[in-house]
Amino acid sequence: MGIRVWAQAPAAAALPHQSGTVKSTSTDGLTLTNQGGQDYTVVVPETAKILVVPPGSKDLKSATAGALTDVAGGDRVLVTGSASDTGSTLNATRVILMKSAAIAQSHADEEAAWAQGLGGIVKSVDPNAGTVVIASGMKTVTIQTTPQTVVRHYSGDSVVFADATLSSIGAIKPGDQLRVRGTKSADGSSITAVAMVAGTFHNYSGLLLAIDPVAGTVTLKDLATKKTVTVVVTASSDIRRIPAMAAQMMAARMKGQPVGPGSGGSSGSGTGDAGAAPGGYGGAGRAGRAGADLSQMLARLPKETLGGLKTGDAVMIVATSPVDSARSTAVTLLAGVEPILTASPEGEMTLSPWSVGGGAPESGGGEP
DSSP: OOOOOGGGOGGGTTSOEEEEEEEEEETTEEEEEOTTSOEEEEEOOTTSEEEEOOTTOSSSTTOEEOOGGGOOTTOEEEEEOOTTOOTTEEEOSEEEEEOHHHHHHHHHHHHHHHHTSEEEEEEEEETTTTEEEEEETTEEEEEEOOTTOEEEEOOTTOOOGGGOEEOOGGGOOTTOEEEEEEEEOTTSSEEEEEEEEEEOEEEEEEEEEEEETTTTEEEEEOTTTOOEEEEEOOTTSEEEEOOHHHHHHHHHHHTTOOOSTTSOOOTTSOOTTTTOOTTSSSTHHHHHHHHHHHHHHGGGSOBOOGGGOOTTOEEEEEEEOOSSOSSEEEEEEEEOOHHHHHHSTTOOOOOOOTTOSSOOOOSOOSOO
């Protein structure tokens, strides 16, 4: 969550400046750690201006006057130094302060807003009209953008959701996964976008053939392509395990069976209709709805570790579509899905990454 404010003051542009997280404070200054991990000692004289801004601010219109005593560890600051400053010490002429508690609340509000949005697979894009059509579950939704809509794209080599970079509607293509938040129409058939984020991902599902904790990889035979694939699992990958009962209920829903106590839905309740034709009540339509449900419940599922996985585990994986690497990196890995794969033997159900992986992308930009 950032601010871009120094562009408002050309006279101060040439002065030394640093931004980062407050490491510690003292009676006459503070120590900050910048994005590169370097520490800077900041002396804050009484003549220095301290301005407190809310997260996401792009100018100082909403700034309020503050004091050095308002600064605490974990806060974000942008410090403008003096012309004579050199090295790792700054004599502050201005400190722009963003409180850590306000950042945390802003992140929570942002994530809640994204959770209330929609997600789906891009069917078509019309940059001239500013519209994107997505398949979301079992319905088609038209997204209308405006000049104020913030468009971001997931970085092809990153598994961190917040790494999505500013982009344009023209960069979105059919087959991308997209998440949008904004104002929905009364019938839910369209939404006017405040922000949206798209990305190109691989979806894999199947039984784990091998796990290499040293290399940080898992290998499986993908149900959809029938190919053996190896996926990198990093510390940023979100690994979850769905409880057996929840997986059985999801499988029952996919097959159009009653769900709930006494319904009899389970992974072993027969697989004869698992490959039902799309023209019936089952098939891809059911899978789409179940896929949406899975993505919404991901954040509530128990976390798993690479060490907790074992060969033979049934998994579903959302992975990056790498630019310069032959291997994808897992954004989300969901284990315990054998009943779901039994109900979807061709791997036609896909998993969306939007509920996990480091939270929603921030609406602000720049520093701090």
